[in-house]
Amino acid sequence: xxxxxxxxIDTRLLADGRLGDVLARxxxxxxxxxxxxxxxxxxDDALQAALLRxxxxxxxxxxxxxxxxxxxxxxxxxTMREMWSSGRRRTAHLPEGWDAPDPEAADAFAExxxxxxxxxxxxxxxxxxxxxxxxxIVDGLTIERIASxxxxxxxxxxxxxxxxxxxxxxxxxxx
Numbered sequence: 814x815x816x817x818x819x820x821x822i823d824t825r826l827l828a829d830g831r832l833g834d835v836l837a838r839x840x841x842x843x844x845x846x847x848x849x850x851x852x853x854x855x856x857d858d859a860l861q862a863a864l865l866r867x868x869x870x871x872x873x874x875x876x877x878x879x880x881x882x883x884x885x886x887x888x889x890x891x892t893m894r895e896m897w898s899s900g901r902r903r904t905a906h907l908p909e910g911w912d913a914p915d916p917e918a919a920d921a922f923a924e925x926x927x928x929x930x931x932x933x934x935x936x937x938x939x940x941x942x943x944x945x946x947x948x949x950i951v952d953g954l955t956i957e958r959i960a961s962x963x964x965x966x967x968x969x970x971x972x973x974x975x976x977x978x979x980x981x982x983x984x985x986x987x988x
Contacts, residue, residue, distance in 0.1 A: 820880040827881060832871055836864055839885050846886070849978070851893055852953025863892040937984065942977035945970055 819838075826835045843863070847856035867881075867888050877884045938946065948959045956974070960967045 816880075816882070820882060823881045827871075832868065835881055836868075836885075839882055843885060843889055847889060847893060848950060851955070852949065853951075855896075855953070859893045859896055860889060862896065863889040866892065938977050938980055942973050942980065945973040946977045949974065 823835050823838065826832075826838075840860075844856060844860050847859050850856075851859060863885070867885060936943065944963070945959055948954045948962065949956070954962065956967055956970050960970045963970070
C-alpha cells in the first residue's frame with residue numbers, strides 16, 4: 814500500500830471519528846522508531862505522551878493540513894526531544910487508584926522480542942555499526958553515552974547509526 818493510499822484511509826477514519834483506529838494503524842511504526850532513538854525502556858513513555866498530546870488536540874477540534882501520519886511522527890520527535898534531550902526524564906504520575914505495575918520493572922517479553930529482532934537484523938551489519946546499534950537498542954544508551962563508551966565523537970555515532978539504518982532499510986526492502 815502506498816503512503817497516499819494509507820493517508821486516504823487515515824483521512825476516512827478521522828472523518829468517521831475513529832481516531833483510535835488511526836493511532837492503532839501507526840502504533841507499531843512509532844514504537845519501533847522511538848525504540849531506535851531512545852531505547853526500549855523509555856520508548857513506551859515517549860510514545861504515550863506523544864499520542865496523548867495528539868488525542869487532546871484532535872478532541873479540542875484541531876485539524877492538520879498534512880497527513881496525520883506525519884503529525885504523529887513529528888509530535889513523537891518533539892516529545893522525545895523535550896523529555897530526554899537534557900538527559901532527564903520528566904516524571905509523570907498515574908491518577909490515584911490506578912493499579913499499575915512497577916514502572917522500573919523490565920518487560921521481559923519486550924526485551925526478548927527486541928533482542929531477537931536485533932540479532933536477526935543487526936547481525937548482518939559491519940562491526941562498528943552493529944556495536945552502535947546494539948548499544949542503542951539493546952542497552953538503551955543515549956547517543957552521548959555510546960560515544961563516551963566507545964571513545965568516539967557524537968558525530969561518529971550519528972554517522973554509524975545513519976549507515977546502519979540505511980543498510981537495515983535496504984535489506985528489509987530487498988535491496
